[in-house]
Amino acid sequence: MVEATHLIEIPLTVEIPVGPQHPALHEPLLLKLHADGERVIKVDVITGYNHRGIEKLAEKNTFYRDIFIVGRVCGICNAVHANCYVRALEYLLDVDPPPRAKYLRVLAMELERLHSHMLILAVNAELAGYETLFMYLMKDREYVMKAKEILTGQRVLADYMMVGGVRRDIDEVKKSRILDIVQRVEERVKYYHKVFREDATINKRLRDAGRIKQADALAYSLVGPVARGSGVKTDARAHDKYDAYNEIPFNVITEDYGDSYARAMVRFGELYESANMVKYILTHLPQGNPVPDERKLPRRFPEGESYAIVEAPRGELTYYVSSSGGDKPYRVKIRTPSLNNIVNSAFAYVDQMIADVPIILGSFDPCISCMERAVITDLRRGVKYQVPLKELGGVKK
């Protein structure tokens, strides 16, 4: 029999559930905080309150019905979801859409990035307790929604992508109206950028909240504005150059510091880039017919598998489509950026104040409906020896 040599005493911690229904979170997600006083020691991210089984639904429906089903994975980024899936189908069929369709797809996706970034910047301000700024940003976001309505026919759910092109064309009147809206919104974005840089509330709450170092962003494979805010130059638009991104000039925006404020600044930089891209597309739109005749598209798909990447407003989104020959896919696998960013970023809350947790979560741009499709197993650290409480949560000083 082994004689005991150590007495292990673990100090009391408070377990605070944030969510699944919480005033700061707009979607159901449970962050289980373990706190030592006001400091967060450890966070468990628990999901599964919003599971809908869309991947299974996609297997049960035909390829074409799935275009509209995957668009409903996420309301904010529905055009990028549909675009990614449609491009995966085009790779299967070996179809290349006309240049005008490629430009119009990019136009729809960049309008979506505009309103998505404006939304999350507004939510950042709201979580910091600045509801006036939230209201003003949301008011100006509504103009972008109008531009999307002019282009696609509905202000939220675009249903704009189709195999071999887009579903409706744009004329000169619509072009000039969208251009007018984007120019107006860009002026407003410049003003809000100034507010974010100068305002006391925003600076005090967002600076130094949830800092992620570049090495951590790489090690936990974070994507999108969260990675770019930590100085990782990753952008699927730049390295994959799908659709018309090889012809439209744009810059990849990065910030080095990696806190919530840096992530907000990345989003502002991308707002300018998106507005410039929209203006470039509307002035350099190629001629031709972008709308395929949906009645003449092939109903059966050849056997094979394909993989498509798209840069959603929240980061890199990928679709894997496997076809066994027939009119239904054998498997559709969706890998969303939110799943990476939210589940892998639990380390960012550690050693922060409890009141900063919603702000940090908000700066990751969580999209719960995108990420609800996996069972997350929490591998707890084995507590076998006496360590400082902070080390238990994974803080290494």
Place this chain on the structure above:
Amino acid sequence: MRPALIKEVIKGIFRKPATIQYPKEKTLIEPDFRGRQYADLKKCIGCSLCAVECPANAITMVKIPDEYVVPKTNARRIYPVINYFKCVFCYRCVTVCPTSAYLVTNEYRLASSAPIDSSQLSLSTTSKAGGA
């Protein structure tokens, strides 16, 4: 540092409100907004392609009542009825129709406590036999 939004807020007090008082004021909707759509029975051939392709399973094929005049192309005398509570307004039925039989509107005010479908609208596109 000071609250940077204060000038904007003071200006905003004297500006017209951005909120549209919806039931009293009309929301400005594009003419080609994807709103309520229904089949034109003069063109429909009853092929059921829209019902097959509908991603929301909102369309059922229903027999046209005997008193209505139906073109010879619709030999089975059936027509699509859209359940607007299920419909997601993707317009797949409109684009996939081989005879372009769907009539599209930008009507978005579809809230109702009783179930609503397109049967009345579709049947109003054709006339009753013997009648005017």
